Every structure is written in structure tokens, then in C-alpha cells.
Amino acid sequence: MSIRPWRDIARRPCRQIMVGSVPVGGDAPVTVQTMTNTPTDDVRATVDQIRRCEEAGADIVRVSCPDVASTTALKQIVRAARVPIVADIHFHYKRALEAADAGAACLRINPGNIGSSERVAEVVRAAKANGCAIRIGVNGGSLERHLLEKYGEPCPDALVESALDHIKLLQDHDFHEYKVAVKASDLFLAVAAYQQLAEQVDCPLHLGITEAGGFVGGTVKSAIGIGSLLWFGIGDTIRVSLSAEPEEEVRVGFEMLKALGIRNRGVRVVSCPSCARQGFDVIRTVQTLEERLQHIRTPMSLSVLGCVVNGPGEARETDIGITGGGNGRHMVYLSGVTDHHVQDEGMIDHIVRLVEAKAAEIEAKAEPEAVAAE
Structure with missing residues (x-):
């Protein structure tokens, strides 16, 4: 059995991308992210929540953009925020186009979920024109049907294959400013998927144990999963997913980084x-x-x-x-x-x-x- 030397953390080499003004990957510090839970079209409430996250130390904040009202409000939110804003898009490619034009620093979107190759091309053109990065977000709870049929259940191979498929769609359009997550609520599944993916790609990896739970249980679960990956040098940006206020996610994230001696704040x-x-x-x-x-x-x-x-x-x-x-x-x-x-x-x-x-x-x-x- 190989035992990791104590205090020996060697970061996985990867290329660096920019999320707005924040570098992710390469030799940049591991960044801490969170996500708002206010209605995005309520600009005041969303900005107030972002401000609390900024005070807690958040490097990047994600907001949901499920409709036109959200992407319309996004322009004001981006102007008010002091940190880069990621627009969370799932299936509607037009929301990605609107969010890019509104000033989002990054689009959270899975290219394979938005339809035709032309739609992917449109999103890539908008991202390039506006200097947006893209975050591919594979999730064990929403794997593509053909992968579930192929593997029978969510497993590391399925998550990694999904990620590689989405990556290829971006690379086919000569887009390389992306980071990838392969999250699952099962921490063993997530850790195994990240370890496997880390050996096959050179892009930054966004770590998280999704739907981790409440403040105490979710913190423990995330610390085990995210912490073990960080200890082995895997991970360039993290989000602790808790059923708690977003600023608490940020504080827990920094406590993880402090405990590992990766980054100190406060x-x-x-x-x-x-x-x-x-x-x-x-x-x-x-x-x-x-x-x-x-x-x-x-x-x-x-x-x-x-x-x-x-x-x-x-x-x-x-x-x-x-x-x-x-x-x-x-x-x-x-x-x-x-x-x-x-x-x-x-x-x-x-x-x-x-x-x-x-x-x-x-x-x-x-x-x-x-x-x-x-």
C-alpha cells in the first residue's frame, strides 16, 4: 500500500484559462466558488447575496439563467459584482447567447444538451466574441440516456465518457477555454471519476460533491471528497454544495483549503x-x-x-x-x-x-x- 507523504501536495499540471479576471488552473491559486439562490431577475436581492459571498472571500459566483428575465437582469448584476459571474445554462442555447452578451465571464453549459452542431457553433461564437469561458458540468444524476443504457447505472466510466463527449464538441469548434466537472452525490463515484478524468485531459477541473446535504452532513461529505482530491493534487477551483446560504459554502471551502495548507485567508x-x-x-x-x-x-x-x-x-x-x-x-x-x-x-x-x-x-x-x- 502506497502512503502519501505528509504535507506533500503536488498540483496536477494543467493549462490555465481565464474566468473574467480570475485565472483558473496552471499555477493559479485554487479558487472558491458558490452559487446564488435568489431569483436572478430580482437584481437587488441577487446583488446583495453576491456581496455577502464576496465578503466571505468568493472568487467566482454563479447565477441561474433559466429565462429571458434572468439574462436581462444579468447585465446589471455583472456590472454590480466585484467578482466574475458565471451564467448557469442547461438546455436553452439562446440563454447562453444572451448571457454572453450580458457580460457573463463563463457559461455553465453542456454542449451536447443544447441540440444541433450549429447551436453549439453559435454558443462558441458568442463565447469567443465576449471573452467567455465555458464550464462543462457532468452530473451523475443527469447522465445522458445512451450512457445509462450502455453502463446500466452512473459510474466513473460513464461520467468521464460524458465529459469527453462534451469536450470534443467544443474542440471541434476550436474552443479551448473550458473547465470540467464530473460531480455526483455519491462521493466515491465523484472521486473515482475525477481521478480518471484527470489522467485524460489537460484542462482545469472544477471540484464538487453535488447535493451533498445540509450544513453539517454536507460539509463532512464535501470535505472527504473534495479534500481527498485536493490532497492528491487534483482540482483547480471548488464549490461546496450545501443546503445552506452561499456565503457559508465559501467559508467551508476556504476552511478546506486552509486545512490542507493550499490557500490561507483569514x-x-x-x-x-x-x-x-x-x-x-x-x-x-x-x-x-x-x-x-x-x-x-x-x-x-x-x-x-x-x-x-x-x-x-x-x-x-x-x-x-x-x-x-x-x-x-x-x-x-x-x-x-x-x-x-x-x-x-x-x-x-x-x-x-x-x-x-x-x-x-x-x-x-x-x-x-x-x-x-x-
Whole structure:
């Protein structure tokens, strides 16, 4: 049995495409995507939701375009968004043409599902004219009938064959700015399909475990599926599909990337599960801190440990740490060194101020280095 060396992640080589201003694939960072759930023709509600996703760190946001009202609204949405917008098209090729003209950075469409070769050619012409990428999205729940008849059920071979068929339709029209997903709600099926596809194509791969479930169950399922692929270097952009608000999908996506050391954004919290030794309410403290520190984008680490068993050791490895003590008096660590004590009262406010100050310090130090690099 071959065991993967710890912390050894070598990205799968692939060519790079552009989704608007965001590079996907090649040596670009793994991007995090989500999808709105508002009616797209409600411009205000959709833009408000996109804004929350942007604040959470979303690199790319997808919106549904099932009708003319949606593609008409898309022009305003694209103008208001700060991130590239992907138009989700399924069967009606005219929606793809309208979305491309409205400024979509990418079209989510399966070329084989929209009819004749001429329709595919029209979509390709519109994509080229407007600088759109295309995302081929194969799904285990909507495989073509002839593949189900051939294989008897959704399986990795069927998903991969579907993807290759759709790719060929684009390549036949000399279009190469595409990325591909082979999603399934069965994480074993999805992972096997992605592994198989990764060996046969050179395009970027969009990862996801579709219809993963609610916040807790879907997060676990997605982390196992997406995380195992990322660990083996497969994947250039991800979407965590949860029955939860889209900004939560973004936060979970970044937590996956942070856990794997692939990409850091915001505060990485190290905390204990709590026990009878805890000197303060660890669970509630961590919940409150995670909420109040969502605005921090600077990569940094914070340890919150309830007692002195593991607290000092964890604090030595983080930018800021707090360890529970007796009589409501707790030790604060800065850059791994014991620094001062804090009482229960005002402890959370104190930690928030420390984190904000540390983030400002890191950013101030980074600015001259960035200027020097230029």
C-alpha cells in the first residue's frame, strides 16, 4: 500500500484559462466558488447575496439563467459584482447567447444538451466574441440516456465518457477555454471519476460533491471528497454544495483549503473540544470569535484552549493564543510567548482587538515587501 507523504501536495499540471479576471488552473491559486439562490431577475436581492459571498472571500459566483428575465437582469448584476459571474445554462442555447452578451465571464453549459452542431457553433461564437469561458458540468444524476443504457447505472466510466463527449464538441469548434466537472452525490463515484478524468485531459477541473446535504452532513461529505482530491493534487477551483446560504459554502471551502495548507485567508482557529478542566466556556467563546473575526482577511492563527494541558504547546505555534486558567484569569500568548493575563470579563473583546492589531501589523509589513517585489 502506497502512503502519501505528509504535507506533500503536488498540483496536477494543467493549462490555465481565464474566468473574467480570475485565472483558473496552471499555477493559479485554487479558487472558491458558490452559487446564488435568489431569483436572478430580482437584481437587488441577487446583488446583495453576491456581496455577502464576496465578503466571505468568493472568487467566482454563479447565477441561474433559466429565462429571458434572468439574462436581462444579468447585465446589471455583472456590472454590480466585484467578482466574475458565471451564467448557469442547461438546455436553452439562446440563454447562453444572451448571457454572453450580458457580460457573463463563463457559461455553465453542456454542449451536447443544447441540440444541433450549429447551436453549439453559435454558443462558441458568442463565447469567443465576449471573452467567455465555458464550464462543462457532468452530473451523475443527469447522465445522458445512451450512457445509462450502455453502463446500466452512473459510474466513473460513464461520467468521464460524458465529459469527453462534451469536450470534443467544443474542440471541434476550436474552443479551448473550458473547465470540467464530473460531480455526483455519491462521493466515491465523484472521486473515482475525477481521478480518471484527470489522467485524460489537460484542462482545469472544477471540484464538487453535488447535493451533498445540509450544513453539517454536507460539509463532512464535501470535505472527504473534495479534500481527498485536493490532497492528491487534483482540482483547480471548488464549490461546496450545501443546503445552506452561499456565503457559508465559501467559508467551508476556504476552511478546506486552509486545512490542507493550499490557500490561507483569514483567521485559522485552533481550539479544543473542551472538558471539565476548561477555565472558560470554550465552545461559546470559539463560536463568538469565529463570528466576530469574519471580517479579517489577513492569514493568521489563533489558539483557544481551555486549560494548560495542551494550551501552551498550541499557543507556541500560533500568532495569538489564550489558555484557560483558574479563578477566571487566563494567559495570553503573542507570537508563541507568554505575554499577559486577561480576566473573563472583556476577554472576547480583548482577543478581537489583539487579532485586529496583529492583522494590521502583518498587512503593514507586507506592503513594503510587495512594493519592493514590483
